[in-house]
Amino acid sequence: MAPGASVKDNHAVCEAEFVDKRRVGAVSKHMPDSDSIEALSEIFKVLGDPTRLRIISALSVDELCVCDIAHLLGASISATSHQLRILRHLHLVKHRKEGKMVYYSLDDACVEKLLAEGLKHIAE
Amino acid sequence: MAPGASVKDNHAVCEAEFVDKRRVGAVSKHMPDSDSIEALSEIFKVLGDPTRLRIISALSVDELCVCDIAHLLGASISATSHQLRILRHLHLVKHRKEGKMVYYSLDDACVEKLLAEGLKHIAE
DNA sequence: CCCTCACTTGAATAATTGCTCAATTATTCA
């Protein structure tokens, strides 16, 4: 067996050697660290659901109570609340209580930029 | 959704009336249409996976063969190829064949902007 | 020609996710 290549892998993993070590090294240096990737993917994942995206784009216009959000989505109050909890947990939305009602609004201007950037992509 | 809001829901849906009709109407007008939301959420969903995000951020530095990408991720060739197919399908990456090897690169500059915008959000 | 290598693809599996339903909290009003 090749000197550098242990390859005890059941699956051939491309001879266990980088095809272009220098290039891979350079790429590796320029990549965000693992934590950033993880955090970033979490945000994208949260935005990667039509229901949540609708909530975000609605709240980017004005604050709304849970009830109105649910109507706007055509979803149940419960489903809406569940999604709002997820958005709240990631600090994308904040809530304000007024009597029996809870008003939600965006907590982060960055999200609007992401939406705008994404819509530009769609427009192509 | 119908402006009249039929709401024959079994679950009490906030008295079947908008709490603030005028506000909801205004919000509704400013929201992207359903197709845009769907398309946009699909892009975010694809970016919402650490493996794919790593691939994208690697390819934003330089083109790479499947083998090197897999190494960079610490993933199997197969898993990598599967994810590349998804990215290819959404036209986020393109591929170029050279002998036995296949080189992948970004197909869409917009994605880099999305990544950059997202990283700004993380930085907070 | 056969064999190997780089990669693709399909099926199976385990984990995740978004929804509904039911119960619960919190607030208002009679």
Next chain:
DNA sequence: TGAATAATTGAGCAATTATTCAAGTGAGGG
């Protein structure tokens, strides 16, 4: 206080998804 309303929460379920495994394709090399 007790009934009603707005919203939250947890359990359970169906659908989706990321990975692995195994088989298959296609380009070179001996």
